[in-house]
Structures are given as C-alpha cells and as structure tokens.
Amino acid sequence: MSEQNQHGYSATSARSAETLQEISDIKRIMERSSRFISLSGLSGIAAGICALIGAYFANRILKDYYEEYNLQGYTDDHFAMLKIKLVIVAAMVLLAALILAFIFTWRRARQNHLPVWDLTARKLLWNVLFPLIAGGVFVLAMLQYDEWHFVAPASLVFYGLALVNGSKYTLSDVRYLGYSEIVLGLISTQFIHSGLYFWAIGFGVLHIFYGAIMWLRYERVNSQ
C-alpha cells in the first residue's frame, strides 16, 4: 500500500493530494455553476455614486419647487412639472447606474476569463428583475394616484427583496445589502417626509458601503 516511489513520497500521500485536488475541483465547479461570481464591488460603488448625484439634483429640484410654491401657491402645472423632472432624474440615475455596474462586472469577468452571460447570470438577472419590476410597477401605480408618501419606502423594500431573492445566485454579501435595504425602507415609513434622504442612504451610501466591502474582500488581492 504505502510503498515508496523514487521521489520519496509514499503512494498514499500522492493519491491523497490528488483526492484533495479532486474534491476542490468539484467544489469549485459547483460554486461556479450555481453562483454568478463576477459581480464587481466597483459596480456597487459606481451605482451608489450615481444615486448620490441623483439625490443631490432631486433635492435641488424640490427646493426650487417649494420656493415657487411659497411665492405663488400651488398650481397644477408646477406640480406636474415637478413630477416629470423627478421621474427624469430617477430614470437617468437608473440608466447610468446600470451601465456603469455592467461595465465593471464585465471587466471583472474578462479579467477572470469567465463568461459574463452564462447560466448563473441569467438566473441572477431573472431572480432580481422579477420582484424589481413588480416593485417598479407598484411605485408607478402609487404615483398615478398621487400617493408619493410611500415611494421611497416601497422602492427600498422592493429593491431589498429583489436583492435577497437574487443573492442565492451570486456573492452572499448581496443578501446583507438586501436585508439592509428592507430594514431601511421599513424605518423610512416612520419618517415619511424625509423620503429623499432615506432614498439617498439606501441607493447611495449602502451601495458604496457594500461595494467597498466586496471589492476589498474579493478583488483587491487580484489587482495587486
């Protein structure tokens, strides 16, 4: 059984190294085939910065609106303009954040010689998008009835649920980001007039925070 070969290793320990290698190969392929691991922390940081810039502009738009409101009182036109401006800012933030998030993740996949678009990417996208679109439609329906009080809480909670749902198919940090968004969204229901600040914390600060954690944990070593 443990006869020595010419290099002095026993046959059993060579076989055991092989066995360890085999088990780690199995583990690696299970991981890789069930989780999208190319998600980059920089994607989160970029999305967070976009959200903060967007929140800054939204805040300015709101200030301008209230200045005019104090001078001229409420007019339907002004209120309609306000809604349009805010929706445009939100759409631009979403678009910029998605594009930047995609670029950084695509870059990371390329660096690791992994496909960006594979089974795990499809599963992740589907599981995030389904609750997210449901949330989007829900928020739009609230706006339709001029119920804007719960826009920030609802978008945070739905986004958090989408992340928790998708986290089964990617790095587990995403689940904690999701929990944080849900908790923040629920807290914000009690501070209904500070929606924008909660929105900025949820989509800005939390993204940057978790993005930085993910970057430090998984990517910094590789880039050195």
Next chain:
Amino acid sequence: MKNPINGLNKVFDNRIRLGVMSILIVNEQVNFNDLKQMLEVTDGNLATHLVNLEDNGYIKVHKGFVGRKTNTTYVVTKAGEKAFTDHIAALENMIKGVK
C-alpha cells in the same frame, strides 16, 4: 485493512463526467450549451460522456424546443445523486484515512 479505493465510482474517474454531475447536483436542469460553456469541452466530447452517464442511469435527458432550435436539458436522477454522494463520501474517507 479495508482498501480505501473501494467505494470510488469508476464512472466518475473521468473529469468531464464528474464535472457534469457536479453541475447537475446543484442546478435543477441544465442544457447542453451551458454544460459545454462551463466545462470548456467540445460538442462531441461532452456528448459521449453524457451518453455514458445516461446509460448508467445517472442522468435523464429531456429533448425540447426553443422556437425551432432543439434544446436538450439534463437532470440528475435519484440513482445519480446517490452514486455521486457515495463517491464524495469515499473521497472524504480516503483523506481521513490517510491523516
């Protein structure tokens, strides 16, 4: 002394077959192209090993269509799951036995 090689499954000696099983254990069903992409193998090579696994009763094949294109998906069977976990247990025992 019991030979630790006992319990290892001959079918899983091959890296591609072991890879296919590893993927199917953690994914409900996977199609041919996804398997090919993840294992980085050629069509013919993968097809041969899939037939082997199917003949052993470890995987089941579902032939379907997406539009006009054929979409063949693979699912692990109960027997396949058992064979795979037994194989892993045997590998783990080998390592424990050596330590």
